[in-house]
Amino acid sequence: MAEPGGGHAPRRARLIVVGGGAAGIWAAARAARLGGDVLLLEKTPRVGTKVLASGGSRCNLTTTLPGDEAARLFGPAGARFLRKAFGALGPAAVRERFAVLGLETVEAPLEKVFPASQRARDVRDVLERDARAAGVKIRCGVPVSGIEPSGGGGWRVLTEGGGAFLCERLLLCTGGASVPSTGTTGDAYPWLRELDLEVVAPRPALVPLTSDAAWVRELAGVSLQAVEVRLIEPLGGRTLRRRRPVVFTHRGLSGPGPLDLSRHVTAPGGARELLLDLACDTAREDLRRRLLDAAARGGVGTLARALDLPLPRRLLDAACRQAGLADSRARVSELPRGARHDLIEALKGLVVPLAGGLGFEHAEVTAGGLALSAVDPATMEVRGRGGLQVCGELLDLDGPIGGFNFQAAFATAELAGRHAARGG
Numbered sequence: 001m002a003e004p005g006g007g008h009a010p011r012r013a014r015l016i017v018v019g020g021g022a023a024g025i026w027a028a029a030r031a032a033r034l035g036g037d038v039l040l041l042e043k044t045p046r047v048g049t050k051v052l053a054s055g056g057s058r059c060n061l062t063t064t065l066p067g068d069e070a071a072r073l074f075g076p077a078g079a080r081f082l083r084k085a086f087g088a089l090g091p092a093a094v095r096e097r098f099a100v101l102g103l104e105t106v107e108a109p110l111e112k113v114f115p116a117s118q119r120a121r122d123v124r125d126v127l128e129r130d131a132r133a134a135g136v137k138i139r140c141g142v143p144v145s146g147i148e149p150s151g152g153g154g155w156r157v158l159t160e161g162g163g164a165f166l167c168e169r170l171l172l173c174t175g176g177a178s179v180p181s182t183g184t185t186g187d188a189y190p191w192l193r194e195l196d197l198e199v200v201a202p203r204p205a206l207v208p209l210t211s212d213a214a215w216v217r218e219l220a221g222v223s224l225q226a227v228e229v230r231l232i233e234p235l236g237g238r239t240l241r242r243r244r245p246v247v248f249t250h251r252g253l254s255g256p257g258p259l260d261l262s263r264h265v266t267a268p269g270g271a272r273e274l275l276l277d278l279a280c281d282t283a284r285e286d287l288r289r290r291l292l293d294a295a296a297r298g299g300v301g302t303l304a305r306a307l308d309l310p311l312p313r314r315l316l317d318a319a320c321r322q323a324g325l326a327d328s329r330a331r332v333s334e335l336p337r338g339a340r341h342d343l344i345e346a347l348k349g350l351v352v353p354l355a356g357g358l359g360f361e362h363a364e365v366t367a368g369g370l371a372l373s374a375v376d377p378a379t380m381e382v383r384g385r386g387g388l389q390v391c392g393e394l395l396d397l398d399g400p401i402g403g404f405n406f407q408a409a410f411a412t413a414e415l416a417g418r419h420a421a422r423g424g
């Protein structure tokens with residue numbers, strides 16, 4: 001068994017962590033602090049590459065929401081799975097840990113938390129420093145190519161170029177398949193499948209949506225702050241809502257609202273339309289009254305003026321057209337009774353047809369991954385595969401924008417690290 005590159009790193013370690021992202025560095029440091037002998041293998045030349053790219057290079061590292069509310073945003077199955085992890089390391093505890101590491105954090109709108117310095121690099125640096133100080137041996141530029149049970153309850157970790165390492169415990173933290181240039185190319189999915197474990201088909205999430213409708217693309221550049229995005233879940237039929245900004249692009253829709261719901265569009269048989277409540281601060285009855293009052297005044301003013309909504313004209317015109325009207329310059333007096341209802345419905349739920357989502361290159365996270373039923377949520381140990389643990393985005397877990405995905409990575413890593421150090 002040769003060490004890749006011919007170095008003098010140990011060929012054996014009690015715990016090997018594969019993947020030096022948010023989850024891997026956190027778990028390795030936790031296990032080492034608790035007394036573990038830990039070797040971390042990272043395929044790219046440095047750890048925390050995705051941390052550096054995150055949050056517009058500011059790194060939205062967690063949320064101000066309490067743990068149970070944060071967990072709920074991962075859907076029913078995700079919330080159930082994360083209950084113990086967020087109980088052990090909730091968002092407030094993540095901030096406290098960073099404070100102990102010397103990184104102050106600040107709150108930002110939409111329940112976000114950033115480093116006070118606003119530099120993702122500082123987040124990466126304190127995590128790496130902590131891991132090294134705890135005694136973690138970090139080997140970068142070591143792409144793992146496979147894993148196999150080594151007999152005697154341990155694991156063999158194979159690396160590209162024919163090297164191998166042996167360990168008693170193995171923790172996989174290789175992330176998902178989104179933004180492959182950061183090192184995450186879905187390498188571990190086949191390893192897990194070869195162990196007969198269920199991997200839910202990975203698909204892009206937190207990804208911009210595409211639309212073939214010319215009118216949608218023509219709105220490119222229009223952005224809305226006060227808007228509610230709705231979508232009917234393809235499987236299950238629940239109506240999902242996010243009140244988050246929306247941006248029209250030359251491909252379709254982007255911005256936090258559409259991104260947060262994109263996992264339901266990229267799913268097999270995914271949703272093919274999304275509804276925008278363009279007047280989410282105004283009740284239907286108020287809109288109706290505005291139109292009726294304008295009609296009572298003679299109806300000579302335009303629809304745009306009568307409605308008095310803070311909307312770009314082009315968007316108001318789109319809603320009018322969806323209601324069968326020419327545009328928002330039509331006079332209120334020209335509005336047939338049925339059209340009034342249709343116009344209000346178009347404003348409260350502008351139907352945007354969708355073709356799908358952009359690919360993994362544009363996705364902030366990956367939906368799908370190792371099925372949660374295969375993993376013990378208290379320890380991140382893979383059921384029936386002694387000594388093997390998985391945490392972070394490699395699991396079938398993905399949350400909305402707002403620091404939730406790092407929160408899940410850190411919290412699942414915390415439990416994995418603690419359990420690994422105990423020796424299972």
Ligand SMILES: Cc1cc2nc3c(=O)[nH]c(=O)nc-3n(C[C@H](O)[C@H](O)[C@H](O)COP(=O)(O)OP(=O)(O)OC[C@H]3O[C@@H](n4cnc5c(N)ncnc54)[C@H](O)[C@@H]3O)c2cc1C
Nearest residue numbers: 019021022023043054055060144175183392393403405406
């Ligand atoms: C552009 C962008 C911005 C984001 N911004 C935010 C944000 O602000 N807030 C937030 O909460 N989330 C954000 N995310 C999501 C967040 O980055 C991830 O959810 C989080 O990094 C997952 O952590 P992880 O450790 O599980 O995986 P990763 O951080 O992806 O780490 C996996 C590591 O494993 C390594 N690896 C993969 N295969 C191998 C192999 N074969 N051998 C060895 N090593 C391997 C990779 O190189 C990588 O370093 C963002 C994502 C992107 C792409």
